[in-house]
Amino acid sequence: MAKKYGMIIDLHKCVGCGACDLACKSENNTPIGINWASHTTETHGVFPKVSYEHIPTLCNHCEDAPCVRVCPTLAMHYNDDGLVVHDPSICIGCKSCMLADPYGVIHFNIVDAFMVDIHDDSSIVKGGTFSKKELSDKSNAPFPNFNAARGAEGYEAIRGKGTVEKCTFCDHRVKEGLAPACVVACPADARIFGDLNDENSEISKTLLLYKSKTLLPERGTKPKVFYVRNYN
Amino acid sequence: MHLLWDIRVSLDLFLGGLGVGAFLVGAVLFFIDARLYESIIKKAFIIAPIMVMTGLLMLLSELGRPMNVIKTIYAVNPTSFMSIGIFVQSVFVAVALLVAFSTLSKKIKDINKVLVYITVSLAGLVGLYHGFLLTGISIEPWNNALPVMFLTSSVIAGSSLVFLLSVDKMDELFTNLKLPVVINLVLTLQFAAVFIWVYNLALTSASSRHIYEVLMSGFGMEFWVLSVLVGIVIPAGLLTFVLLKQVSFKVVALPVFVMMIAGSFFFKNLVVYLGQAI
């Protein structure tokens, strides 16, 4: 049977630390301002009866994805495992997907990311401290901690100007049998990733155990990111 | 705020609308009396592809990777209005150019009628597509009223442009075609479409109601004054005065056409903007 990957985020376990967001940044080479894994936070109540909620967010890899529906070239498409992924080589950069996406998880590259890292040769002490360009040159990469493996599967390791990008459920890792970066980085083990079509998978079993929620269910997008339990 | 679709998209919809509207009015006159309206039809058929192409250029400049547009020929998504629209527009531009060349090289009455039939059908589709492009995104501000609303807006603006370029023929148009009646008819249709749009916003869901409130509170000037008053109500009123013989058509024709063109732009721009203001 075909795979149908999904993710559970257990809000009871989540402590809102942001390790997922940062691990995603190192895994996927996202520039500042573009976070595939992100979060929303809210403080409720009135002092001293205060409560707080942190909800990690990412692409929901919807079964009925509005971004795929409107993409004129199917650059945004479902892969064989049901992940919603993007092929920048045929993207025309029309941003329809971003307009159609009710979750705000698709991002547009207005400029070529990390160009500053490659070209900025200014430094605070001439000859005494580095410049971005010097680190880029020394590391033979846009920036030293650049993760080339992100681009190894025909996908651009850094998405260029004029195209959109979003969470791919780390499809490049999943192909290798690895869990997405945010999942392995979660210190609270709050994320479960797996095959929804396999009834013995941890994700399927957990979905039976708890009542789950998805974001904006009224949109009928059938998200595959599920939230169980409450932050507090 | 950074707009995903800025004024260039509005300009595409507006200029494309002008082109489509111009072709539609040209074709109507062509089938009524190609000889009598020769000069008007000529102008209409020539400006139609120019306007649509200019609009498309605007749109291309908005795209992140315009060179990839060529790939839309084989990378097709049947559920994407943009994907279908690109084909419809391309074919329209191609045949409209053919018509335009025919217009320049021979007498209007000698132009192949079948070609005009095909082109005018495509023009209608393109006119509808402008609305569907937004409606297909499926967000509250861009509801189902848009295709008709944009089409009528395009017809009004496109014909206004053609007539503006033919002020010398104003008398003929007035007497032969009862132009104020026809225009008021279309304006009424347009008004109805706008009403449906707003009505849908106000009543469909909580989030669309929110858009309605944003529209009324934040964009009152742009909506009520520039789009409704300037684009529909004042022209309709002035033309009614003409019909009541209170004023001559010649006096109001120029401001009416200019207002209707401007109203079309303001309106389309407002709709495009509102879709992203949430």
Added chain:
Amino acid sequence: MSLNRRDFIKTTAATAAVASSMSFFSTEAEAKIGELAYEGEVGKWISSTCQGCTSWCPIQGLVVDGKVIKVRGNPNSPAQRICPRPHLALQQVYDPDRVKTPLKRINPEKGRGIDPQFVPITWDEAINTIAEKIMNLIDTGETHKFLLMRGRYTYMREIIYGTFPKLIGSPNSISHSALCAEAENFGRYYTEGLWGYSDVDFDNTKYLLAWGWDGIASNRQTPWFIKQMGGLMDRARITCIDPRFSATAAKADKWLPVIPGMDGALAVAFAHIILAEGRWNKTFVGNFEDGKNYFVAGSEVPAEVMVEDKLVPVVFNEIHTNGVVAWWNLELKDRTPEWAEKLCGISAEDIKTVARDFAAAGSRAISWVSPGAAMQIRGGFSSMAGHALNGLVGSVDAEGGILEYSSVPHAHTPDVKPYIDSRFKNSLKQHKIDQRGTKDLPALKEKSGGGVVTSRVAKGVLEENPYDIKVALSYWNNFVFSSMGTKDWEKAMAKIPFYAHITTNLTEMSMFADIVLPAKMHMFERYGYLYTKQNLQSYMSIHQPMIKPYADAKTDETEVPFMIAQALAKKGFDLPLKYYQENFKDPETGKTPQTPEEFDLYAVKFYTKPVWDGSSNQKGDTINSWNELLEKGVWKTKKFVPGHKIDKFKTATKKFEFFSETLKKAMSGHAEKHSMSLDEAFEAANYTCRGEVSFVPHYEPPVRHGDEGTYPFIVFDHRSRLNREGRSQNTPWYYDMLDVDPGGECNKDVMKINPLDGKKYGLNNGDKIRITTMFGSVESEVKLWEGVRPGTCVKCYGQGHWAYGRVGSENFGSKPRGYNNNEIYCYDWERLSGSSPRHGGHTRAKIEKI
């Protein structure tokens, strides 16, 4: 040739693709999550240690093509996980503003905002200059005028901090510890006899009373607590006492927003209820002989009572504690919840409920004091009071309770005495520059002057008391920024005639340096080791150079002192070099270190030998070679078994002390040293207690600088979960994620006030404000937030650098980004421990819109 961007990415992708895929961790050792393991990635995972806080987590970096590109928790460590902070270290090690070569100052004028005009020099020139300055001190017999300051450290500190100053004749090894948590340690030491950080048995805990403890966000064992939190919420009640709605408060059952500095009042009220209602742990503390409860609110325990017309003495058979009756009589009898309510802002009802629930959990109830509740001007007793609650419920050294920990084997530093030049005898006897143990600064770590008073160094230098400092060397520190008294520090650093800073970045401190030496970044570039604990397992974690630094950097703690020793030897003073060469031979080959690199390696092998030579295998993990330690990265003990410390506490009575004979002894020593009475000693230390109450945990009115009329807000601070102590503020990721702190705002440094105060003072979200105290005036932006009490305002510590780099400061060298909380705080101390009261609460502020 200029490479275009696309080629760039292609070539590097190709490089990575051909890099071999290897994993030397067995599949079982790798933590599995969901159905997909995370082994088999391109590159090699190499072990090291994160020091973004004092959790000191074993980590691994994925090294591809000579570069570290991501980090994860070391699967061999107890927690196996990491918090968000190690990820930021990638941008720290690859910070484009790092110093890449030694620098020399050209501009002799020193001060904030003055460009030092640094120019690159060679290591030879830099080290020779330093050695020359030291030789001058030796020649003039003033070696005590040499000052060494350290901030963060690995245990390789023994070289530069433990031995080097002694070897060149200076008593001045000054650590950062008093900026850290000494007041917290004070409370534990004078009740339980432990000068160290507790561990807890969360697996079996039923109640957590968290005093300013924000364990899922900061310090210590952070990833372990994060991992535990969900389960802990299921098993236990969590009450968070914090003036700010913290990350932990967000997960807790109850948040008690105590007024800053009033923790002591709250703690004694809890104790009052526990005793008055007979809820203490009778098997740990003991009971009245007749089983009646004589702890009656408002009265002392009577010496004798009438029983059947006979006067019978009231006897309390105390078991594992000391002085519970004295504590009641001297302090607790009047400390009712109603009394406390007025002071601490927590309702009497809440105090009663929490005290009852806490006591009901008995020996599985933990009262955990962290620096927020202790690092206050009179916080020493708050710290004691908070910790003493564990004694009342008997959770000290109990299953599910608060615990001590096992030790980790390591080699001890070889004796330096035989290598100390006889000329240094007098210099080494001199008092230290931090004025510890002076009349007003007891710094009672075990004895008068036993602890450091870090922030007092500035005063010592400025007053030339006890003498002037001529040469200073410091590493991994930034006291000009991180210590209170920033203005005094700036003046003091400008006054020192010669100062060399070993650092990764040009910090505020470096801006006063004559020589700047580039340091290797601890996580990825150098050797070192640490030991600490997580979840009842103590462990040793190794640092190793997984990448070669792009900078011409050296290891601050080992290579630099060795190079100075070599230079001194060339100048005719060879004792330090002899000490290092003769005592730190390669434990495997016996080879004498000839180069700094060899010394660095041999020294770390020397210290860690007891865990890698197999001799500690029976105490924990099995490791049989140096290479195996490098591969595994971690050696851990067996699980700590509670129950063996009771009645063997390192206190004067061996008991858990409510009446601290230990403190009495230490303070008596201090008073005698200065020929004072005990009452005078407490007065000099700025405490209000007189008489015997001084030796039981008691309430002390907090010090607040500034009057309420002019300065209506009590200003205090908190830490971001992204603060790598003070070292992540030049990383773009830090700013991009700041909203992971409750109340935080990305890319901003906001002062948080309650919306009611916003209304009162006409302030709205995003308004630019001026915050003024008696000590300074700064600009910020306001955020209205319900997570802070009206009348108080709170801002995160960490931003506001005017140096450090171009991300951390708005204009490097002059204009800060945000502001540094220390700029508006008083310059004062918790004097019993010598601590800097770094969490605020002691200073009042006014806020004006600008």
